[in-house]
Amino acid sequence: MISKEQIEYLANLARIGLTEEEKKSLVSDLSSILGYVEKLNKVDTPSIKGISHVTGLENVAREDKLKKNNEQLSIREKLLSEAPKRKENYIQVPKILE
Numbered sequence: 691m692i693s694k695e696q697i698e699y700l701a702n703l704a705r706i707g708l709t710e711e712e713k714k715s716l717v718s719d720l721s722s723i724l725g726y727v728e729k730l731n732k733v734d735t736p737s738i739k740g741i742s743h744v745t746g747l748e749n750v751a752r753e754d755k756l757k758k759n760n761e762q763l764s765i766r767e768k769l770l771s772e773a774p775k776r777k778e779n780y781i782q783v784p785k786i787l788e
Contacts, residue, residue, distance in 0.1 A: 691721045 697716050701708045708716070766779075775782040 692717055
Protein backbone atom coordinates (compact mmCIF):
# COMPACT_ATOMS: atom_id res chain seq x y z
CA MET A 691 0.00 0.00 0.00
CA ILE A 692 1.19 3.50 -0.81
CA SER A 693 1.21 6.12 1.93
CA LYS A 694 0.05 9.72 2.00
CA GLU A 695 3.67 10.82 2.49
CA GLN A 696 4.70 9.00 -0.70
CA ILE A 697 1.87 10.77 -2.58
CA GLU A 698 3.08 14.12 -1.24
CA TYR A 699 6.65 13.25 -2.25
CA LEU A 700 5.55 12.32 -5.80
CA ALA A 701 3.42 15.47 -6.06
CA ASN A 702 6.42 17.55 -5.02
CA LEU A 703 8.61 15.86 -7.66
CA ALA A 704 5.96 16.46 -10.32
CA ARG A 705 5.49 20.04 -9.11
CA ILE A 706 1.74 19.67 -8.72
CA GLY A 707 -0.44 20.86 -5.89
CA LEU A 708 -2.92 18.43 -4.40
CA THR A 709 -5.77 19.00 -2.00
CA GLU A 710 -6.24 16.68 0.97
CA GLU A 711 -9.20 15.06 -0.83
CA GLU A 712 -7.07 14.42 -3.93
CA LYS A 713 -4.31 12.91 -1.81
CA LYS A 714 -6.78 10.50 -0.15
CA SER A 715 -8.19 9.55 -3.55
CA LEU A 716 -4.73 8.96 -4.99
CA VAL A 717 -3.71 6.80 -2.02
CA SER A 718 -6.71 4.57 -2.72
CA ASP A 719 -6.32 4.54 -6.53
CA LEU A 720 -2.57 3.96 -6.62
CA SER A 721 -2.78 1.28 -3.93
CA SER A 722 -5.33 -0.66 -6.00
CA ILE A 723 -3.21 -0.26 -9.15
CA LEU A 724 -0.08 -1.48 -7.36
CA GLY A 725 -2.07 -4.39 -5.90
CA TYR A 726 -3.15 -5.43 -9.39
CA VAL A 727 0.42 -5.19 -10.68
CA GLU A 728 1.52 -7.40 -7.80
CA LYS A 729 -1.06 -10.02 -8.87
CA LEU A 730 0.31 -9.86 -12.42
CA ASN A 731 3.86 -10.41 -11.12
CA LYS A 732 2.72 -13.70 -9.55
CA VAL A 733 1.53 -15.13 -12.89
CA ASP A 734 3.77 -17.92 -14.26
CA THR A 735 4.91 -16.47 -17.61
CA PRO A 736 8.27 -18.15 -18.37
CA SER A 737 6.49 -21.15 -19.91
CA ILE A 738 4.45 -18.94 -22.28
CA LYS A 739 5.85 -18.51 -25.77
CA GLY A 740 6.11 -14.87 -26.81
CA ILE A 741 4.47 -13.53 -29.94
CA SER A 742 5.47 -10.50 -31.92
CA HIS A 743 2.50 -10.13 -34.27
CA VAL A 744 -1.02 -11.05 -33.38
CA THR A 745 -2.51 -10.30 -36.79
CA GLY A 746 0.29 -11.66 -38.97
CA LEU A 747 0.40 -8.38 -40.90
CA GLU A 748 3.72 -6.98 -42.02
CA ASN A 749 4.70 -3.40 -42.65
CA VAL A 750 5.20 -2.97 -46.37
CA ALA A 751 6.86 0.24 -47.45
CA ARG A 752 7.38 1.46 -50.96
CA GLU A 753 10.05 3.72 -52.30
CA ASP A 754 9.01 7.33 -52.78
CA LYS A 755 8.95 8.42 -56.40
CA LEU A 756 8.41 11.90 -57.74
CA LYS A 757 5.47 12.12 -60.11
CA LYS A 758 4.57 15.11 -62.21
CA ASN A 759 0.86 15.64 -62.26
CA ASN A 760 -0.32 17.69 -65.23
CA GLU A 761 -3.44 18.80 -63.37
CA GLN A 762 -1.39 20.20 -60.48
CA LEU A 763 0.96 21.96 -62.89
CA SER A 764 -1.94 23.62 -64.73
CA ILE A 765 -3.48 24.79 -61.43
CA ARG A 766 -0.13 26.25 -60.40
CA GLU A 767 0.32 28.02 -63.72
CA LYS A 768 -3.22 29.42 -63.55
CA LEU A 769 -2.63 30.67 -60.01
CA LEU A 770 0.67 32.31 -61.00
CA SER A 771 -0.90 33.94 -64.04
CA GLU A 772 -3.62 35.53 -61.88
CA ALA A 773 -1.24 36.82 -59.20
CA PRO A 774 -0.83 40.63 -59.19
CA LYS A 775 2.95 40.34 -58.80
CA ARG A 776 5.23 37.42 -59.32
CA LYS A 777 8.91 36.71 -59.29
CA GLU A 778 10.01 33.67 -61.26
CA ASN A 779 7.67 30.85 -60.17
CA TYR A 780 6.58 32.48 -56.92
CA ILE A 781 3.83 34.91 -55.95
CA GLN A 782 5.35 38.14 -54.68
CA VAL A 783 3.64 39.71 -51.68
CA PRO A 784 4.38 42.93 -49.78
CA LYS A 785 6.63 42.82 -46.73
CA ILE A 786 4.82 42.86 -43.44
CA LEU A 787 7.89 42.71 -41.16
CA GLU A 788 11.07 44.69 -41.45
